[in-house]
Amino acid sequence: MNRAIEKILLPIAGAVLLTACAVGDSDPIYLDSAEVDPIRTPPELDEPPVRGTYRVAGVYLPQMAGQSEDRPPRVLSSAEAEASRSHIRFGERGLYLEVEDELDSVWRRLGFTLNRGDMELEQADADDREYAFRFQHDPIVIDRTGFARLAFWQSRERIDHSGRFVVELQPVGEASTRVNLLDENGELVDMARAEYVLSILRERLG
Numbered sequence: 368m369n370r371a372i373e374k375i376l377l378p379i380a381g382a383v384l385l386t387a388c389a390v391g392d393s394d395p396i397y398l399d400s401a402e403v404d405p406i407r408t409p410p411e412l413d414e415p416p417v418r419g420t421y422r423v424a425g426v427y428l429p430q431m432a433g434q435s436e437d438r439p440p441r442v443l444s445s446a447e448a449e450a451s452r453s454h455i456r457f458g459e460r461g462l463y464l465e466v467e468d469e470l471d472s473v474w475r476r477l478g479f480t481l482n483r484g485d486m487e488l489e490q491a492d493a494d495d496r497e498y499a500f501r502f503q504h505d506p507i508v509i510d511r512t513g514f515a516r517l518a519f520w521q522s523r524e525r526i527d528h529s530g531r532f533v534v535e536l537q538p539v540g541e542a543s544t545r546v547n548l549l550d551e552n553g554e555l556v557d558m559a560r561a562e563y564v565l566s567i568l569r570e571r572l573g
Contacts, residue, residue: 453569455562462561464546464568465539470496473544473572474536480571481534489531496536499551502564503529528563532556 408414452467466473474496481500482488490499506527531551539545546568548561556564 451569451573453572455565455569460547461555462558462565463548464565464572466544466546466572467542468544469542470536470538470544473546476572477534477536477546477568480568483571486567498534499531500534501531526559528560530560532564534568 454465454467456463456465468476474493477498478488478491480486481498485502485504487501487503488498489501492498504527506525508525533549533551533553535547535549537545537547546565548556548565550556555561
């Protein structure tokens with residue numbers, strides 16, 4: 368009788384250990400990056416073609432790949448990300464979206480973007496260039512893979528980034544605009560949530 372119980376418990380214990388070992392702690396590479404001052408060139412030399420910020424490819428969770436309005440944003444390929452005029456970047460206030468377009472144009476386009484599908488525009492402040500909006504989406508259910516599927520007693524992970532947000536626009540030079548994402552209280556948004564919402568805005572703005 369004891370041997371029969373051991374035969375049942377040993378595989379389950381092994382599955383639990385392997386599941387724990389499979390969990391990783393890797394973070395996006397831009398967490399170690401920093402926003403720096405532009406390079407100053409001596410007057411007798413030509414200005415080099417450099418940027419003061421880093422390019423970021425976009426979302427980092429494979430489960431967040433989708434194309435329709437009611438699904439997670441699509442992960443851009445390297446070629447698409449390079450061709451896009453909107454880029455997610457990392458600065459001193461966390462993630463933000465830089466759009467290669469002048470401030471007035473981005474303000475107008477963003478007004479339409481924030482009132483489509485799963486987003487609802489609640490307030491617009493043209494003087495301060497701020498929009499307040501609500502974002503509502505169906506929770507993302509992460510399917511277990513590998514040995515984690517054997518842990519039948521654990522519920523599947525659910526990710527929900529719904530909530531109220533504020534975006535504030537700032538000019539970056541003459542031809543680019545910075546879109547900062549904050550929560551409804553004007554505080555910074557956590558990394559994964561900001562990345563998800565900004566990815567949708569990036570995809571819609573092009």
